[in-house]
Amino acid sequence: MKIFWVLLRKEMRELTRNYKMIWMPIVFILFGLTEPLTAFYLPDIINSVGDLPEGTVISIPTPSSGEVLLSTISKFSTFGVLIIVLGFMGMIAGERKSGNAIMVLVKPVSYTAYIYSKWLAAFVLVWVSYGLGMISSWYYIQVLFNGIGFTAFVHGFLVYGLWLTFILTLVVFFSSLVKTPGPAGFFTIGIAIFLTFVSGYMTRTLKWSPGQLPSYVNEIILHSTWPDHLTGTIILTTIFCLAILLISPPIYKKKDLI
Template identity: 30%
Template sequence: MSTFIVLAKKEVAQMVREYKIIWLPLVFIFLGITQPVVTYYLPDILKAVGGGQGITIDPSMAAQNGGEVLASTLGSQFDQLGIMIIIVSIMGIIQSDKANGMLAFILTRPVKVSSYIYGKIISNYLFVTFCVTIGYLVSYLYVYLLFTSIHFIDFLAALLFYLLWVLFIVSFTTMISTIFNSQGIIALISIVFLLVCRVIVGLSSVIDKINPASMSKYAMDILVLGTVNPDVIWALISTILLSALTIMAANKWISKKKYSNE
């Protein structure tokens, strides 16, 4: 446990050196603010810049309920630009240590591969969770001020479901960072794969049961409908299992590469 804590502290120190603890929360705060503000003021903005000639504006746009707007924050902001930003922020999670020789240095000490991997993933996941939660909370506050209130239980349940999707994003990107040596390749593979996962949500109920991205859809359903689809249990189990598999794959890859003396 002490080894894990030391490695986790090292990861936090790295975040401080890269100013990640400043810019990543600010990015998600900005994303959280954008959707409710743009949705509320879009008709006025279009009128101010030219009357919106040739553009049909749905008069009910600014009358949406709070759940719909907060759900669109998850779907339109966090699940698009947000995913790419998370990937870019952690794409070097393992690759940078391989490139500068730190991985070989750490694992030739009495450090288990599992402790190294868990230290990386848990510290980064907790930090990304903090950033997403801050952005989500700010969006909720703006939704409350500009639209309608949202039941706290729905607000919390949607966040917990979405953070399971974030867990898979972090664990999958970590696995790709372990396998490949180019940050460009890591970012490309991770972004394409995870965005495809998000795009195909809803195409098939069977796919949704094994697609981690469907946790985002179920989170949005809670906010919009106030109910939970019974199929969520299958998606929840699949997301946890697939996240565990990606972590195991990263662990196995490093072990096979003989970075340690074990």
């Protein structure tokens, strides 16, 4: 256990050294700020930059607070997921390729401690970045719009955070499975897209699929309700994450010995 905490501190220092601890929260905060500010000032922006005939009246319906927050989450679903994948796909594969992994693992360090310390460091950074982005969006929604219920916000925040955790766990798994970062990112994004598409198409058959989490967040935010199958989806997604983490060390060790 002592070795694990030593490795975790090393990983946190590494995230600071390569500036991920700085730029990743900043990017998520910018995503969180952009949507409510753009939605509120869009008519003024169009009037100021648009070359429109005199007397033209632009009428843009004001979106609801829930719609603005979901627009922010949509940004996280595209750019946020991409940032997580690109930021961590080389976490293990990159060190294996450069030879740094061998320098660590020849010491009395278990593969389990090695992988789990990396996952936990990335988990902390992702949740801090995502949390700051969501809080930024929620604050400006409260200021510029009618506001959104705190309970619905917290529920949506936690549920979507689980989806990002699932994506992160896939990144770590594939990074331990392959020897170069590129395939790890490709497989993770491919599975995320596949799960989202199939789950959206087969809503009844795959009602407990992790890919349903973003759609359940829509119901939580817009209707302030807890979807019927969300509890089962949370449990199943958590089990998937734990199972992936459980099999990652032995698979990495097997690959490392080949």
